Amino acid sequence: MRLFAVSTLLLSFFSSGLALQIQCYQCEEMTHDCSTPEFIVNCTVNMQNMCQKEVLVKENGILYRKSCASSGACLIASSGYQQFCTGKLNSVCITCCNTPLCNGPRQKRRPQPSSAITLNTLQLPVFSLHTLLLLSSSLC
Template identity: 80%
Template sequence: MRLFTVYTLLLFFFFSSGLALQIQCYQCEEVTHDCSTPQFIVNCTVNVQDMCQKEVLVKDDGIHYRKSCASSAACLISSSGYQQFCTGKLNSVCITCCNTPLCNGLRQKKRPTSSADITLTALQLPVWSLYILILLSSALC
């Protein structure tokens, strides 16, 4: 019973503290401008849509953009399926996937990472929550 109580409290803390796996992405459909502005920011579905997707289409009338939230499986399958069509020429389709907030926007200049930039990643969260669970259960025993 104690373990159930500890686990319930841990889940409450986990979700109320903003550590739920939610990402923000830009979202737009077939626009001729790069829609990387605040009015195109959406919250993706928690723990379902864990990636941002960006499609760049080269058409007769210019470059078109599609941006959205996506599940990692769907995004990676579609991006690999269109790899051969990503030429940059007319009728080219390039699909990319990324998993950091607003990463499907304008390309950021690379900057060196510092120790202040370290955050919990999706892979670290289960380990972190297990560690907290063990600490709390040992404290209550």
């Protein structure tokens, strides 16, 4: 019975997509940074696991494209455009990241806590899963 309960909890945890879904900003060739709540989207579970940000320097100003992406596609695109990321006219810079809303504005750097244990959002589901498995093994 306990094994059934643990199995049900694990199945609902993974089928809900909580552990594998990321949120990113999404916009197409905007003249502003489009990092506001109306541009937040839920990426496709198990398919799009990264956020992508493109910054294009054109004659009429800087344009932004932001979207969800698969890790393979994003990393290939960013490495392919590396030579064009100069910051000058006709520059194209593509960056990839894998934390929620990481393709938004740059965050101000905060000092790292020296001795505190911190869990980022990607570690938390894994930590929860390990805790659940430990609890279930102690119940058997």
